[in-house]
Every structure is written in C-alpha cells, then in structure tokens.
Amino acid sequence: MTVLTPDRCSINTATLGYKAPIGQVIDAVARHGFGAIAPWRREIEGSDVCAIARHIRDAGLAVSGYCRSSAIPADTPERRRAQYEENCRAISDAAELGAACFVIVAGGLPTDSRDLDGARTQVEDGLARLLEEARRLRVALAIEPLHPMYAADRCCINTLSQALDICDRLDPDGEGGIGVAIDAYHVWWDPRLRSDIDRAGCSQRIAAFHICDWLVPTTDLLMDRGMIGDGVIDLSSMLRGIAAAGFAGHAEIEIFSNNWWAVESEEVLRSCAERVGAI
C-alpha cells in the first residue's frame, strides 16, 4: 500500500461539498476508479438506507467509514440521552451500509462549560455504552482525535495517545469493536505520532486512515484544508508507517475547503485520483 492507486482510496463525500444527491456522488466516485466511499449522515438519514447500500455495492464500492457521531458530552442528562439515541440509530445505519467503521467525533465542551476533564469523562462513559451497541451490530467505532484547535467546540479527544488510551481502557482484552481513525490533518504535528501509529498497529486499532494536507498559511480553522501535495504534511512517510502497522483498508480523502468546494466535482475527483499516485 505504500504506492497508492485510486482503487486503494476512498472518497469522503465531504470532499465534494454535498452538492449533488448521494446517488450521483456514488456513481461519480466509482467512475473515477476509487475503491470506496465514506458518506455522511446528512446524505443518508431520512432516505432508504437499504437502497443506498445496494447502490454503493452495485457500483463496486466499499464503505470506508460512516460520518459521524453526534457529540457525546452534553449539559443535561436529557440532551446526553438524545445524542446517545441518535448515535445508536447511526450505528444501525452504518451496519446497513456495511461501513468499515462508524467515525466518532466526540464533541467538545458542553454549553458554558470550561470543564474539559469532565467532557472527556463523559466521552469515555458514553463510548462504553455505544460500544455495546456497536458490538451487537458488528460495526467498529473509530475514535477520531481532532486537531487541538477543535478541542473546545468539536472534539475533546485531541491526540492519538489519548484515543488509544481510551480504547485500551474500554477494550482491555482486545476483543475489538473500538479503534481509531487516524486523520493526517489532525495528527501530523504530534511528536509522538510515529510511536503511536506503531502502538495502534500492535493493538490492531487502526480502523481508518484519512488524508488531505495542511496549507501554509491556513486561513480558516475549518474550511481551508489542502489537496494532497499542496501542503506540508509528509504523507509519504505517514502512509508507510500506517502500512507497516498493518492497516489494509482504504486511504480516505477528506478535504473540507471553501476553495475545493467551489470547484466542479469531476475536477476534484480527477485531482484526487492524480494526487494520490504522487504521495
């Protein structure tokens, strides 16, 4: 896997800006030779999940992941329960789609809270409950550590070490059902990255690998991710590390970008296909 070809890659539909209906997106992703797709709940919920799953299979695509959890921490027990129930329904849809994992973006601080430790405790408690449901439905939870710049408002799990510690506590015997989604954009800066990737490999916790690039300068905290090769992340080295750690799934291209969302989808897909080969 150290030379990527489109069939070893997945397109996360966020990359295309949710501009077309999911059916068209599935066909376009398959036509460009990608091997998998990662859809978002906004494209699935309220539709015929079974039909979408069939469409994806018929197009010859795997589902590298299903995006993504509702926040786990909340300011009231009622809200926490509602979010838990949303997540259970999404795990059920992930199972229907045959997704390799359900991506956990854990959520940040509850409203008006500065209690980051408390939020993290809520995440771990919530994941313990979700893990039962995930195992029952045979869908792996993939905890995605998000870049520390999102700690307050999106995700209080911010390093791979932290995510792997949670996996080890919730699944001490390596029974499975919980792992990590390693997104280059979120973790590339981490001095412990290499050893944490090795650790994740040894414990068979790598459920997903996401790629894009970090631009210099970055002009927006959320919507300025770079196309592969346009930034400073050493994706080649990371890819080798992930492969050496035993990950055999699809490398998922996920680019949130105002610039790329303004580009026609066919051109975005052509660029993705071209760039992965040059990593």
Add this chain to the structure above:
Amino acid sequence: MTVLTPDRCSINTATLGYKAPIGQVIDAVARHGFGAIAPWRREIEGSDVCAIARHIRDAGLAVSGYCRSSAIPADTPERRRAQYEENCRAISDAAELGAACFVIVAGGLPTDSRDLDGARTQVEDGLARLLEEARRLRVALAIEPLHPMYAADRCCINTLSQALDICDRLDPDGEGGIGVAIDAYHVWWDPRLRSDIDRAGCSQRIAAFHICDWLVPTTDLLMDRGMIGDGVIDLSSMLRGIAAAGFAGHAEIEIFSNNWWAVESEEVLRSCAERVGAI
C-alpha cells in the same frame, strides 16, 4: 499566587499592539499597578537598551521575559548561522534588561520542507549552542511550546512534554539555564497538561506563565485570542497547578487580538487589571 493581583502580573507589550513608544508603554503599565512588563525585540533593538532597562527599573517594574527568539531551523547553514547570531545578540539584550528569561519560539519548517523531525533536530542542536551563551550571560532560555496549529510556520515545539524532554536532554544534571514558558493558550487542550506542569515543577523548569483565553468560535489562527475570562480556558485550575508547582514569577498577560488592538491602551490595561482578579 492563587488569587492574582495586578502586581503579581506582567503585561506583555504585544497585548497593547505596539502602538506607543516603549517609554510610554512602560509608564502606563506601571501606572495601572502591574508588577512587570515583557517587551519585544522590535521595541528594543536599535534603541539604547541600557536606558530602557533603567526606565523599566525606575518605574518599579520587573521584566518577566524578553520576546523572542528568531527561528532556529533554516534551509541553509548561512541562514541558520545568521539566526543564531541574532539570538545571541537578543540574549545579551535580555541580560541588559534583567529579563527573567529569553522566550524561545523555536521556528517551524524551513522553506519548502516537510521534514518536521529534521526541523526539531535543528531546534535541539541550536538550543544546545544557545544554552552556552545563555549561561554565560545568566539569562534563562524559556522554550515556549506553541499550539499545534503553528507547527508548520511558527514553532515545531508543540507540547509541554516535548519541551521538557528537550530541557532534560540539554540539561540532564539540572544545572539550569533552560526551562519552559507555559502559555495557557497553547497548552490548555493537552490531556497531559496537569502531569506535565507537575513534572516541570519538580525539575524547576517553569520560567514563565502566560495567560489569555481561547474564544469560541476562534475566527483567526493568530489574531483572535481572548481577554481573560472571555473564553473557555479553566485559568483558575491552571493557575493553582502552576502555583503548586512552585512558580513564583509574574503571570504574563499576552493577548494577540485584532479586537483588543483596536481598543485604546488605557482601557485594555484597565480590563487586564480587572480580569486577573476574577480568575
């Protein structure tokens, strides 16, 4: 120190947007009752450093730190040497100013490089050389880990663990001359923060403590830091940890903010004085 009063605090002059000459800034900071100031090289270099140092002393202020190093990594040996020489001159000015430390913002990736490990090695090698100069002039180097969102373009030292590891390698016998600047904005998200503050205390490495706040949402990667109390950082808990770790210096208020830079300096200083008491 767990209840802050202005005399236990320092004003980093960046907070005031460099709008007035340093002499006026010194007088204003003293008039508002602060106990220290942290000037920047842009305000000092090319001026009569000895006279500025006297002005600060006569105003009754300490110097909590001198900001800040030129980048250490570079793409050519010539540039690296030039930056080293700039840093040596700045350390000499820090000594003249009687600064509690010289703040090291290590620098990011050299031009066109994706080699983050290489940049980090350059930082450590460069610090080893600077440490000799710092010890000769009796100025402590304070390695400031910067938020991971600055890893590419400003500073490849991004966690307190990483900075402390460097201190331990360069000063294995605890002779001193090198420590860390702990800036709440850069490290508040770190799951290891509490244990790293304890570790820094045990090894007497805390050379500076900087405070401001993380706003939600944050609209700019550089210029949208918050006034104390306006964001989500649990400064109270952090302050207790830093005090328990034995830090007895001034808490330095450093706020880069387009919003606050547009406010008249007297009002900014009044707000700082008022807010520190409410931490």
